[in-house]
Amino acid sequence: MLFGYAWDTSGFWPFVISIMPILLIGLWVTLKATVIGFAIALVLGLLLAALKAAPTRLIAWPARAITEFIRDTPLLIQLFFLFYVLPDFGLTLPAFMTGALALGLQYSAYTSEVYRAGLEAVPRGQREAARALSMAPGRTFTHIILPQAIPRIIPALGNYLVSIMKDVPVLSVVTVLEMLNVARIIGDRTFNYLVPLTIVGILYLLLTLIAAWGIRWLDTHLPSHGVALK
Amino acid sequence: MSREPIIRFDRVSKRFGDFTVLDNLDFQVQPNEKVTIIGPSGSGKSTVLRVLMTLEPINEGVVYVGGDPLWHEYRRNNELSPARGAHLRRMRERLGMVFQQFNLFPHMTVRRNLTEAPRRVLGLSRAEADERAHELLELVNLGNQADKYPGQLSGGQQQRVGVARALMMRPRIMLFDEPTSALDPELVGEVLKVIRQLADTHDLTMLMVTHEMHFARQISDRVCFFDQGRILEQGPPEEILSSPKEARTREFLHAVLNPDE
């Protein structure tokens, strides 16, 4: 029994049907971790990208170093750090939040690069034209540069969304009951690993296909020359 | 020509690292004067325009536009100090620029390309801005293209939008940096025609870099030959283009007029 649902090992289909609700609860946890982790990565990445673009090296350099450090170390290390070391400093987060935070932190390094590359791909002449028209720097960024960067940024971000989802099982090491962890527990207790693992594999495949389809849809429907705001 | 110049470069130097692009340049333009800048690649022609458009800062000297220093501000003791953003923004409104690569905003319609800055910067209402855009699109013979996106227009049409967009801010000075160099040969004429018309009908000071010598002869009051960040020779177009004194000018003109040799 898990999450209050008992399993029925009397046959193949009864077993599948009985563990389905349990796996779906795990799926829900996986999705939540993906979405929250992704949201953190989007915001933190934007912050890092802004810092890396700062005119003073005093700000830009540490931001670059942080990005590089995060990128070059395994997700597991950051997860262990947040889970085992932060409490020493009096900061204890629930396992799930720690996991989502670790995912967000790891992927903020990647998203910050996506933002940077997207913004740099906008031709310099665009900024110069706006300047020649006396447009304010803030408005130039939000209405000239950003709209042209978005069609390049969004598909790349979508790919990281899928990656995050596939990294969620790492959170099982800090006791988060995400889908794969749930499947393993079912296997441990029923000695049937094949069925729950296969179901998890299929669910992952479905999610990835849906996400890939969504990204492709965005790719073809975002105007390639930029998104006019309003 | 005894009036106060509208543009004045006073011993201006501009360097990129060790490389000197403008070398102690003295240069003046009178109000309403049409000046063409010619010269070999790398001689600093674009840089002169970019300095005026405040796209490129200078290292030494003072540039005056309409009598006021462009890259400097007067402090209380009447000394010049480097200009702050607000000063640059104010000064910029006196100039408009047409770029070689057009630099239209690809995600905005033609109308929006024209009205975006006047509405935000000059505070025009939508109706006022649309009205002004309509007039200027008529002027450049694009009255029925306002709802298209730049990507739907030919190069010649795009550059005419570029001209109209710069005029929207009602600048007193228009800068053209090789406005037809990126165009297919058959589209050059329509853009030059619009610029010529503009020169004839508007009280504008025009400063243009071009390799269209025939056009330069028609439109300019003065031609300046730039070489290594200085003006080597200048004068009325007939004089400079037909009987230049300097050997380097002759070489340059020969090369431009006989590109196949």
Ligand SMILES: Nc1ncnc2c1ncn2[C@@H]1O[C@H](COP(=O)(O)OP(=O)(O)OP(=O)(O)O)[C@@H](O)[C@H]1O
């Ligand atoms: N941002 C920059 N950094 C370094 N060097 C630059 C930069 N911009 C221009 N230069 C150099 O300054 C010199 C003058 O440039 P400029 O664009 O004014 O020449 P130009 O006369 O317009 O030439 P062209 O006919 O090729 O357009 C060139 O040698 C160019 O390589």
Ligand SMILES: [Mg+2]
């Ligand atoms: Mg040039």
